[in-house]
Structure formats: structure tokens, C-alpha cells
Amino acid sequence: MIQQEGPGWRLARDPQRHPYGALIGGETWAVELTESEAGALASLIQDLVDHHAALRGQLMDEELITLELERTPWWGSLEGDREGWSLQMILRPEDGCERGVEVFWPAPAAAAVAAAMRTLWDLSTDQLN
Template structure:
């Protein structure tokens, strides 16, 4: 589902939700999963989008080195947030922890991650 106006955008799928509202400073971004959500500052949002893609690309590259039944755990971080992928390169849970100011954490199920990764790259609004 997609909802958008000239300023506010929300994208959601099964087990994930992303939002952007530049008029809602300081928390312009929103990430959420099944039963949870957290607002992000502009800088946290930028880090999230960059790190989600970096993690997905890393797992794709590593998939060529692993056997099908091998599980993996890989993390990326900035000074603002930390992301961890855990599972198989083609099906992994994604964990997020905010590291500055207010603290928050959440997890997306493996089924939600492909849509989340794709949507995070379509909301280039920063």
C-alpha cells in the first residue's frame, strides 16, 4: 500500500512500514514492523537507508561463498544506529537499535525484509 501527499509519504507491506514527513521535525522518518514503530531524525533516516542497502549488498555477496544451509550474522552501524541481519543470505531477520538520545529497538521478520529493503531505497527524500 502507498499513501502520499506532496510532503508526507508512507509505504507499508506485510510486516513492515516506512514513513517520511519533512514537516514533522525533528522526527521526519518512521520505521516499523509487526506491532512496533519508531520515529527517526533526518540523520538517522539517512543512516538507516544507507545501512540497509549496504547490509543487503553484503549478504548478497556473501551468499556466493556459503552453502545453502549455512546461517549468517552480519551487522553494520553508524554512530546513530546499528543494524544486524541474522539468518540465511536469502532470508534473514533484521534488527535495529537506536544508539543516541532516546533508545529504541525493533526486529523485522525474514518475510518482511525484502519489501523493506526495496521500499527504503524508493523513499529518497533527504
């Protein structure tokens, strides 16, 4: 198992744990996710961060931006300015599962958790064992 955490966020990943091999958390909350849900979340967050980076140079200092992206089973939003942003994510599975989740990381925890997710989900399952 690999665990990472910082002020306002935490992540854990253990693919040997079924069905919930991942844990994400904020200051006062945590939720377990399947490997598939966690991988899709990491991909969605990375795309939002990449979009923000591409637009950053076009933003005025005082200008705010909201980016939204939907990719089943997640909907996500990045809100902020040139320098900092928050993340809000909603899990809405379509497989008949009753479980739904809404998560939020404020700035600067959002940038830290996004970087940690990129690293953690880039690792292969063999590297985690």
C-alpha cells in the same frame, strides 16, 4: 508525505514534520525518527543487504550467516541464509539524547522494508513535497 507498507512493515516520510520526519514500523510497533536518523538507518541497512548479496553465492544451502555493522548512531545485524534474512537495528545516539530504540523485522518483511527504504530515501526532499 509518502507512505509505504506491507505485511510486517511500514514506512512514512514527511520532511516537513520536525523534528521527526520519518516513521518506521513492524507488525506490532512503530517509532518516529529524525531525517538524519532515518537516512543513517537506510544507509546501514543497504550496506548490510549489499554485503549479504556479495556473500550469497559462497553460502551452502543450509549455511546461516550473521552480518553486523556499526555506524553511529546505529548498530545493525542481518541474520539468515542464502534466501532470507531478518534485520535487527539499535539506535544509540551519542548526542546526550535519552532516546534509544531497538527494532526488528523478520524474513520476508526485512527484505521488503529494505527495498522500500532504498527507494524512499533515494527521493529528494523536493520530490516528497
